[in-house]
Amino acid sequence: MYVCRFAAKYKDDESMSVKLFLVTVVVVLSLAGCANLGVEPWQRSVLAKPEMQLISDPLSAGLDDHIYFSKEASSGGRGFAGGGCGCN
Amino acid sequence: MKPKKIRHALTAATCGLLGVNSSDSLGEEGDWSFDSAVLYYSEVDRVTAVEPVISATRDFGEERALNLKFVFDTLSGASANGATPSDQPQTFTRPSGKGAYTAAAEETPLDDTFRDNRFALSSQWEQPINRDYKTAFGINFSTEYDYSSLSANANLSRDFNKRNTTLNTGLSLAYDTVNPEGNIPIGLSSMIIDNGQANYRSEFNATREDSEENKDILDLIFGLTQVIDRKTIMQVSYSFSDVSGYLTDPFKIVSVVGDDGRPLEYRYEQRPDARQKQSLYWQVKRQFETDILDLSYRYFWDDWGITSHTIDLRYRWILDGRHYLEPHIRYYDQSEADFYRRFLIQGESLPDHVSADYRLGNMQALTVGMRYGMALRNEQELSLRLEYYLQSNDNTESVIPGILNDVELYPDVEAIIVQLGFKF
Numbered sequence: 001m002y003v004c005r006f007a008a009k010y011k012d013d014e015s016m017s018v019k020l021f022l023v024t025v026v027v028v029l030s031l032a033g034c035a036n037l038g039v040e041p042w043q044r045s046v047l048a049k050p051e052m053q054l055i056s057d058p059l060s061a062g063l064d065d066h067i068y069f070s071k072e073a074s075s076g077g078r079g080f081a082g083g084g085c086g087c088n
Numbered sequence: 089m090k091p092k093k094i095r096h097a098l099t100a101a102t103c104g105l106l107g108v109n110s111s112d113s114l115g116e117e118g119d120w121s122f123d124s125a126v127l128y129y130s131e132v133d134r135v136t137a138v139e140p141v142i143s144a145t146r147d148f149g150e151e152r153a154l155n156l157k158f159v160f161d162t163l164s165g166a167s168a169n170g171a172t173p174s175d176q177p178q179t180f181t182r183p184s185g186k187g188a189y190t191a192a193a194e195e196t197p198l199d200d201t202f203r204d205n206r207f208a209l210s211s212q213w214e215q216p217i218n219r220d221y222k223t224a225f226g227i228n229f230s231t232e233y234d235y236s237s238l239s240a241n242a243n244l245s246r247d248f249n250k251r252n253t254t255l256n257t258g259l260s261l262a263y264d265t266v267n268p269e270g271n272i273p274i275g276l277s278s279m280i281i282d283n284g285q286a287n288y289r290s291e292f293n294a295t296r297e298d299s300e301e302n303k304d305i306l307d308l309i310f311g312l313t314q315v316i317d318r319k320t321i322m323q324v325s326y327s328f329s330d331v332s333g334y335l336t337d338p339f340k341i342v343s344v345v346g347d348d349g350r351p352l353e354y355r356y357e358q359r360p361d362a363r364q365k366q367s368l369y370w371q372v373k374r375q376f377e378t379d380i381l382d383l384s385y386r387y388f389w390d391d392w393g394i395t396s397h398t399i400d401l402r403y404r405w406i407l408d409g410r411h412y413l414e415p416h417i418r419y420y421d422q423s424e425a426d427f428y429r430r431f432l433i434q435g436e437s438l439p440d441h442v443s444a445d446y447r448l449g450n451m452q453a454l455t456v457g458m459r460y461g462m463a464l465r466n467e468q469e470l471s472l473r474l475e476y477y478l479q480s481n482d483n484t485e486s487v488i489p490g491i492l493n494d495v496e497l498y499p500d501v502e503a504i505i506v507q508l509g510f511k512f
Binding site: 026037038039040041043044045046047051052054056057058059060062063066067068071072073074075076077078079080081 | 123124125127129139141143157159241249250251252253258260305307309313314315316317318319321323324325327329365367369371373375380382384386388390392394396398404420422425447448451453473477479501505507509
C-alpha cells in the first residue's frame with residue numbers, strides 16, 4: 001500500500017505519520033461500515049444521471065482548478081494538485 | 089452551421105490529429121461527444137485571461153473511452169511584483185533587463201510586462217481490467233512562451249459491495265521547465281536599475297544565472313466513493329504532492345525599506361526548492377425532489393507552513409425539465425507561508441527564503457456566482473456562468489515603518505468570471 005510506504009518514508013515526521021494513520025483508519029472503518037450502505041443495481045436511476053456524477057462538468061472543474069491554482073497557494077483535493085503553468 | 093455539421097467537422101478534425109481515418113474507425117455517428125467552453129477571467133486593473141477549451145470523448149463500448157482536450161489561453165494585463173507602494177513613484181527593471189516599468193506614488197507596483205499564450209493538450213484512456221477493476225491513463229502537455237510542462241498519470245479503481253463502494257488510487261508525474269526572457273534571477277540578489285550607468289548591462293547580467301530551471305512533481309491520490317442511498321453519493325480522498333526543483337517565481341521581488349518605510353532596494357524572491365502538499369477532501373451530492381445539492385470541503389496543509397480550508401456549495405435548482413439555475417458559493421481561507429514577508433527592513437539579516445507574493449500570504453477569498461443551463465435537442469446543452477471573485481489579505485508584520493502606514497499594503501483583488509459552455 002502506498003499509504004504504508006509513505007508512512008514509513010516519513011516516519012520521522014510525527015505529525016505526518018499521525019495524519020496518515022488517521023486517514024488509513026477512516027478509510028478502513030468507512031469501508032467496513034460501507035458494506036451496509038448502498039442500493040441495488042435497479043435503484044440507480046437518479047445516481048446514473050450525468051448531473052449526479054461527482055464531477056458533473058469536468059470542463060468547468062478544470063477551468064476552476066486552473067484559476068484557483070494560479071491565484072491561491074493550495075491545489076488538489078478532488079484531483080491531482082498538478083502544475084503546468086507559469087501562472088501570474 | 090448546424091450542430092450535426094459541427095460534430096461531423098470536429099470528428100474529422102479529431103481523427104486527422106489522431107492520424108486515423110474517421111470512416112473506418114469511428115463506427116456509428118454519435119460515438120463522439122463534444123464539450124466546449126470559453127472562459128473569460130478579468131481582474132480589476134490586473135490580469136485578463138480568455139480561455140477557449142474543447143473536449144472530445146469517444147465511447148468505445150465496454151466502459152472503454154478516449155478523451156482528448158485542447159485548451160488555449162491568452163493572458164494579458166499586469167501582476168503585482170511584490171514590492172510595497174511608496175509616496176514617491178518607483179522604477180523597476182523589466183525581467184528581460186531591457187527597459188523599465190514604473191509605479192505611481194501610493195500605487196501597488198504592477199509588472200505589466202507579461203503577455204502570454206498557453207496551449208495545453210491532454211488525453212485520457214479508460215480501460216476496465218474486469219468487472220471490478222478499472223484503469224485510466226493520461227498524458228498532458230502544455231506550453232507557453234517561457235514555460236512548458238509534461239505529465240503522465242495512471243489511475244486504478246476497484247468496486248466493492250455491488251459497485252456501491254469504489255476505492256481508487258492515482259499517480260501523476262510531471263516535469264516543468266521555466267526559461268524566462270532575461271534568464272533566471274539569482275535569488276535574494278538586488279535588482280539593478282538602469283540609471284544611465286555605463287556598465288548597466290554587466291551589472292544586470294551579474295544578477296542572472298541559468299537560462300532555465302526545472303521542477304519535478306509527484307502526485308498521489310487515494311479516494312473512497314460511497315453510494316449512500318438512491319439519491320446520495322459521497323467521496324473522501326487524500327492527496328499527496330511532492331514538488332522539487334525551482335519553485336521560486338522569477339518575476340517577484342521584495343522591497344527592503346528604511347526606517348521611514350521608503351524602499352532602499354528590491355531583492356529577487358527566493359523560495360525553498362522542495363515542497364510537500366497534502367489535502368483531505370470530502371464531497372457529498374444529493375438530489376432533493378428534482379434539485380441537486382453539491383457540497384465539498386478541503387483541508388490542505390504543506391511543509392511551507394500553509395494550511396487552508398475550502399468550502400464549496402452549489403445548488404442546482406431545476407426550473408423545469410429543460411432549464412436550471414445553479415447558485416454557487418465558495419469560501420477559501422489560507423494561512424501564510426513561513427517565509428512570507430510583505431517587506432524587509434534595512435538592517436535585519438537577510439533570510440534564506442523570502443517572498444512577498446500575496447498568494448503566499450494570509451488570505452481569504454470568496455466566490456459567488458450563478459450558472460444558467462438550458463437543455464437543447466439531441467442531448468445538447470447550453471450554459472452560462474457568471475461569478476465574482478474577491479481576495480483579501482491580512483497584515484502579519486509586527487512593525488510597519490513610516491509611510492507604509494499610509495499606503496495600501498494589502499489591496500483586495502477582485503475578478504469576474506464568465507463562462508459560456510456548449511455540449512453537443
